[in-house]
Amino acid sequence: MVYKVVIADDETIMRLDISEMLTNAGYDVVAQAKDGIEAVKLCEDYNPDLVIMDVKMPLLDGLSAAKKIISSNYALSVLLLTAYSDKELVKTASEIGAQGYVVKPIDERSLIPAVELAIANGRNYQELDQQLEELKGKLEDRKYIDRAKGLLMSEKQLTEDEAYKTLRTIAMEKRLTMSELSRILIGE
Ligand SMILES: [Mg+2]
Known part of the structure; x- marks a missing residue:
């Protein structure tokens, strides 16, 4: 699989250098930005696996651009570029x-492993996020089904087991999931 990368740096020479290193390593550099605004726009357009983002850029700095890209899910992962080692930046x-x-200065030996790691971490994070969303969905479903069951138990004087079976039968008849049926019954 060829990964798509967007490079954002206000220095042309830096963009060219990084682009060459990535292309040599088999990455697809889909776009280059020279400020934070372009970076956000290009990530929205290309949905890259990675954006390499210089921190100090005009119009919109790299941290603000990265924040926007991450919160909007425009890129799978973000790798920041900085001119000096800054402890605050790590945080x-x-x-x-x-x-x-x-x-910076960037060389191939430090860049490529950092790129690989960033993409791998981005993918892991995305998977965890999806699992979390699924889990949340299941918990929600469970809540609706429990409430619908409670409703049937009190309105029809059914046992919990009977209420559950009734829900299941109606859901099958109506071709609804238990959760969909439950939400209709409880009015949500
Ligand atoms: Mg800069």
Whole structure:
């Protein structure tokens, strides 16, 4: 699988260097941005696996752009680029949900492993997020079904087991999931 990357840096030479390193390593550099605004727009358009984002850029800085990209889910992962080792940045990078950062000057030996790790972490995070959403959905379903069951038990004087079976039978007849039927019955 060829990963799509967007590079954002206000220095042309830096963009060219990184682009060359990534292309040599088999990545597909789909777009390049020279400020934070372009970075956000291009990520929205291309939905890359990774955006490599310089922190200090005009119009909109890299951290703000990264924040927007992460919260809007425009890219799978974000790797920040900084000119110096900054302890504060490490904290900020993880707080906004970036997968990592690299310190300039950049060379292939440090960039490519950081890129691989960022994408792998981004994928893991996405999977966990999906599992969490599914789990939330199941818990929600369970809540609706329990409430519908309670309603049937009190209105029709059914046992819990009878109420459950009644729900299941109606759901099958009406081709609804138990959760859909339950939400109709409880009016939600
Ligand atoms: Mg810069």
